[in-house]
Amino acid sequence: xxxxxxxxxxxxxxxxxxxxxxxxxxxxxxxxxxxxxxxxxxxxxxxxxxxxxxxxxxxxxxxxxxxxxxxxxxxxxxxxxxxxxxxxxxxxxxxxxxxxxxxxxxxxxxxxxxxxxxxxxxxxxxxxxxxxxxxxxxxxxxxxxxxxxxxxxxxxxxxxxxxxxxxxxxxxxxxxxxxxxxxxxxxxxxxxxxxxxxxxxxxxxxxxxxxxxxxxxxxxxxxxxxxxxxxxxxxxxxxxxxxxxxxxxxxxxxxxxxxxxxxxxxxxxxxxxxxxxxxxxxxxxxxxxxxxxxxxxxxx
Amino acid sequence: xxxxxxxxxxxxxxxxxxxxxxxxxxxxxxxxxxxxxxxxxxxxxxxxxxxxxxxxxxxxxxxxxxxxxxxxxxxxxxxxxxxxxxxxxxxxxxxxxxxxxxxxxxxxxxxxxxxxxxxxxxxxxxxxxxxxxxxxxxxxxxxxxxxxxxxxxxxxxxxxxxxxxxxxxxxxxxxxxxxxxxxxxxxxxxxxxxxxxxxxxxxxxxxxxxxxxxxxxxxxxxxxxxxxxxxxxxxxxxxxxxxxxxxxxxxxxxxxxxxxxxxxxxxxxxxxxxxxxxxxxxxxxxxxxxxxxxxxxxxxxxxxxxxxxxxxxxxxxxxxxxxxxxxxxxxxxxxxxxxxxxxxxxxxxxxxxxxxxxxxxxxxxxxxxxxxxxxxxxxxxxxxxxxxxxxxxxxxxxxxxxxxxxxxxxxxxxxxxxxxxxxxxxxxxxxxxxxxxxxxxxxxxxxxxxxxxxxxxxxxxxxxxxxxxxxxxxxxxxxxxxxxxxxxxxxxxxxxxxxxxxxxxxxxxxxxxxxxxxxxxxxxxxxxxxxxxxxxxxxxxxxxxxxxxxxxxxx
Numbered sequence: 001x002x003x004x005x006x007x008x009x010x011x012x013x014x015x016x017x018x019x020x021x022x023x024x025x026x027x028x029x030x031x032x033x034x035x036x037x038x039x040x041x042x043x044x045x046x047x048x049x050x051x052x053x054x055x056x057x058x059x060x061x062x063x064x065x066x067x068x069x070x071x072x073x074x075x076x077x078x079x080x081x082x083x084x085x086x087x088x089x090x091x092x093x094x095x096x097x098x099x100x101x102x103x104x105x106x107x108x109x110x111x112x113x114x115x116x117x118x119x120x121x122x123x124x125x126x127x128x129x130x131x132x133x134x135x136x137x138x139x140x141x142x143x144x145x146x147x148x149x150x151x152x153x154x155x156x157x158x159x160x161x162x163x164x165x166x167x168x169x170x171x172x173x174x175x176x177x178x179x180x181x182x183x184x185x186x187x188x189x190x191x192x193x194x195x196x197x198x199x200x201x202x203x204x205x206x207x208x209x210x211x212x213x214x215x216x217x218x219x220x221x222x223x224x225x226x227x228x229x230x231x232x233x234x235x236x237x238x239x240x241x242x243x244x245x246x247x248x249x250x251x252x253x254x255x256x257x258x259x260x261x262x263x264x265x266x267x268x269x270x271x272x273x274x275x276x277x278x279x280x281x282x283x284x285x286x287x288x289x290x291x292x293x294x295x296x297x298x299x300x
Numbered sequence: 301x302x303x304x305x306x307x308x309x310x311x312x313x314x315x316x317x318x319x320x321x322x323x324x325x326x327x328x329x330x331x332x333x334x335x336x337x338x339x340x341x342x343x344x345x346x347x348x349x350x351x352x353x354x355x356x357x358x359x360x361x362x363x364x365x366x367x368x369x370x371x372x373x374x375x376x377x378x379x380x381x382x383x384x385x386x387x388x389x390x391x392x393x394x395x396x397x398x399x400x401x402x403x404x405x406x407x408x409x410x411x412x413x414x415x416x417x418x419x420x421x422x423x424x425x426x427x428x429x430x431x432x433x434x435x436x437x438x439x440x441x442x443x444x445x446x447x448x449x450x451x452x453x454x455x456x457x458x459x460x461x462x463x464x465x466x467x468x469x470x471x472x473x474x475x476x477x478x479x480x481x482x483x484x485x486x487x488x489x490x491x492x493x494x495x496x497x498x499x500x501x502x503x504x505x506x507x508x509x510x511x512x513x514x515x516x517x518x519x520x521x522x523x524x525x526x527x528x529x530x531x532x533x534x535x536x537x538x539x540x541x542x543x544x545x546x547x548x549x550x551x552x553x554x555x556x557x558x559x560x561x562x563x564x565x566x567x568x569x570x571x572x573x574x575x576x577x578x579x580x581x582x583x584x585x586x587x588x589x590x591x592x593x594x595x596x597x598x599x600x601x602x603x604x605x606x607x608x609x610x611x612x613x614x615x616x617x618x619x620x621x622x623x624x625x626x627x628x629x630x631x632x633x634x635x636x637x638x639x640x641x642x643x644x645x646x647x648x649x650x651x652x653x654x655x656x657x658x659x660x661x662x663x664x665x666x667x668x669x670x671x672x673x674x675x676x677x678x679x680x681x682x683x684x685x686x687x688x689x690x691x692x693x694x695x696x697x698x699x700x701x702x703x704x705x706x707x708x709x710x711x712x713x714x715x716x717x718x719x720x721x722x723x724x725x726x727x728x729x730x731x732x733x734x735x736x737x738x739x740x741x742x743x744x745x746x747x748x749x750x751x752x753x754x755x756x757x758x759x760x761x762x763x764x765x766x767x768x769x770x771x772x773x774x775x776x777x778x779x780x781x782x783x784x785x786x787x788x789x790x791x792x793x794x795x796x797x798x799x800x801x802x803x804x805x806x807x808x809x810x811x812x813x814x815x816x817x818x819x820x821x822x823x824x825x826x827x828x829x830x831x832x833x834x835x836x837x838x839x840x841x842x843x844x845x846x847x848x849x850x851x852x853x854x855x
Contacts, residue, residue: 056647060854074854075791081649092643096577107562108569109649 039203085154095134399436473523481530610685783843
């Protein structure tokens with residue numbers, strides 16, 4: 001198999017992982033197409049970082065398979081890691097290095113390292129070359145990590161919670177980096193995030209994870225189209241959320257409740273009518289609303 | 301836990317319970333077992349001349365042909381003579397560290413950092429200070445009292461300096477003062493704390509200090525005051541460290557990326573990484589520790605005049621101290637190399653073999669450098685004082701240096717090389733194995749020493765030694781074969797890397813075996829000596845290293 005011509009940048013099938021008795025990944029099957037921006041969303045402990053660690057080869061699949069550009073990250077870590085630019089959630093860069101040393105050191109591993117591009121990014125991020133990593137602020141540390149992840153124009157940019165705890169300026173830099181990476185033909189970005197407006201803004205495709213399972217996956221537009229927000233009015237005030245089959249979540253109080261449903265809009269409307277409610281308004285929910293609805297549905 | 305004091309006491313117990321239990325175990329062990337061990341060996345610890353009497357008896361027994369393994373017997377004698385004092389000093393040092401309340405910070409890699417979280421608790425700084433200060437003093441007094449009253453301490457001159465409760469209190473006060481007042485200068489803090497430790501353990505000046513109540517009281521007050529002010533200032537972010545003078549800051553700010561300086565290969569970059577991460581520091585510490593006695597001597601010479609000539613026993617202690625530096629440093633480092641930056645390192649596109657080779661090479665560099673520094677310091681010793689005692693204690697013919705010098709470098713390097721496979725496994729139990737192995741080795745030597753007093757045992761054991769070594773070597777080669785085959789099969793090591801290491805192994809073996817064979821050819825020690833060298837040069841555990849690393853890398 002010509003692995004570099006694999007149709008998907010990332011492909012997992014039936015991936016399972018247990019930590020003790022906790023099932024961290026449960027039959028995760030995902031495909032990330034080349035040249036796309038893929039957003040991975042999920043609650044804390046949903047398994048996003050565990051999945052990313054499998055892609056990097058830091059964890060070995062207990063069952064199922066993982067392929068990155070057709071390579072197994074455990075059997076051939078060098079082939080996989082030399083194609084990936086990774087920004088970790090913990091920003092674990094060696095604190096004793098200086099920024100210029102970090103760049104020189106990292107450059108040695110990547111034949112495609114672009115010194116001019118690295119210098120341009122360094123200036124853009126405002127990083128002093130002689131500054132020690134351990135003296136950098138959290139945002140600067142993220143920028144340094146992003147710099148070494150981008151400067152060799154990786155085929156796959158893997159970002160684990162890139163914007164968590166960062167100010168809007170650094171978040172903007174990261175988003176720009178994502179956009180710029182995709183602008184280079186054939187490059188792929190996979191990022192996990194809690195900030196759903198970011199995912200909505202830049203991702204082409206997404207997957208939503210809960211309790212180690214992928215509950216929802218597909219193009220962002222399609223996911224949004226498949227979900228509906230219905231505002232229901234009941235004849236009498238409801239003391240608790242009414243039971244409406246086919247609805248992911250119901251929020252509100254009194255006579256007016258907002259329902260989020262997945263795909264089966266007509267069935268939800270009919271069920272609401274049977275429960276004594278009628279639709280007074282409807283629209284397309286945001287990813288945030290969809291996420292909260294799924295989170296509520298999964299926790300019940 | 302109803303009070304802050306109870307909560308803090310619980311935290312101290314929770315953090316150090318293993319150490320505290322070990323301390324209690326040591327005191328109890330020595331109190332209960334040590335007197336009977338002494339009685340068996342005819343060693344009277346309460347006699348002022350105990351050591352002389354013991355060694356006189358020891359030499360007499362050796363002469364009568366009972367002690368066929370003088371080295372092991374000497375180890376046992378050393379244990380009896382110095383065991384209680386060493387255990388007392390170590391436990392008191394441990395207690396001192398506990399009551400500085402500092403910890404290792406994996407993020408900044410600061411070794412003794414006071415946890416800032418304590419400052420977010422609703423307790424006043426005076427409370428924190430008094431709790432740590434009084435608690436520390438009480439704990440030190442209790443521990444010191446336990447050692448002195450329950451364990452018979454051999455009485456001879458060198459130990460007297462440590463048998464002073466107020467000196468230990470002063471030591472704690474100074475350690476707290478330095479640890480807290482220099483929070484913003486971690487490197488300076490470590491150097492000064494090491495110097496304090498050096499003064500306590502090595503310097504003959506400590507015994508003079510302990511004999512001077514005025515000096516001791518002044519140091520006690522100074523340390524306590526420093527600790528009080530230091531804690532206060534640390535809490536409020538004062539004393540934030542030096543700021544570079546403006547010209548330097550401007551110069552560095554204007555420095556551009558040094559473009560042309562590029563590594564020729566990933567292997568070269570990794571070698572640099574390992575050098576910068578650990579080996580450079582190791583070399584630096586070895587150099588500082590080796591230079592310290594010389595610097596101290598020069599300072600004393602300036603103070604006392606040019607006719608300062610150190611006594612033979614001090615020169616002997618200094619020689620022993622210098623020889624121990626590289627061995628101890630490399631052993632300590634081998635227990636925790638490369639634990640930091642693991643996540644970063646594991647994500648570099650490097651094979652496990654490349655990572656291991658870089659580590660082995662830098663370990664070799666640091667071992668060679670450390671020994672060079674130590675040789676230089678040893679060479680300077682005759683100029684400082686009476687070197688005759690060293691020559692008498694270690695009468696080594698010059699031709700034997702051709703084995704001893706490379707042998708010592710090899711042993712220092714070996715600590716890191718063989719322990720890498722345990723430490724890089726990422727498992728806590730496996731990483732602790734080297735310490736257990738060292739303890740087992742020492743216990744084995746002790747047991748042999750005791751058993752060797754029985755001539756029948758020794759006469760039957762000695763002929764078995766070469767056979768035992770042959771079995772161990774066979775096991776070593778078998779394990780090495782299996783490990784390297786697995787590495788090649790799984791692609792963890794390139795065939796060229798395996799061949800390269802085997803070539804290095806052969807060269808090392810030849811470099812030690814040939815001179816050993818020439819020097820020992822007419823002695824019965826030839827065969828065990830050669831077999832011992834083959835056993836010493838690491839092979840199987842080098843083969844297992846990429847495997848355990850892969851296990852850690854792809855859990």
